[in-house]
Amino acid sequence: MKNSILSIAFLSITAIGFSQETQSKYDEKLAKSLNADERGMKKYVFCLLKSGNNTTATKEESQKLFEGHMTNIGKLAKEGKLVLAGPFMKNDRNYRGIYIFNVETIEEAKALVATDPAIQSNLLEAELTPWYGTAALQETLKIHEKITKK
Structure with a gap:
């Protein structure tokens, strides 16, 4: 018992x-606020940044263009158009970094890529492809701001 x-x-x-x-x-x-489907997912555009064909820029020109590149990243993130960005570590593939754009089409992403001074000057080259991932990715910036000291 x-x-x-x-x-x-x-x-x-x-x-x-x-x-x-x-x-x-x-x-x-x-x-709904994140435009998530029933799986909690949504469409984005993934951007692989590679070294461009501009090999004649001086160190000073490159520095100025990359300052503009970083400013542009901040602007797009604040607008909600860029949900993830970051550089790759040194590698032998000419991969420089990634963007994940909060847009559904390659055409929309091309317009955003065109605002980047490092891409305009061909220091970087962008390869775009549609990507399907968690809609929660859009919340990353809010969390990042809470863990960044400066």
């Missing part, structure tokens, strides 16, 4: 724990 009661108690606790683990934490308002 004692074993039966313990077994029933164990099964009840396990069932309660399992139902809590599988219970959805879906937030409809948040999902």
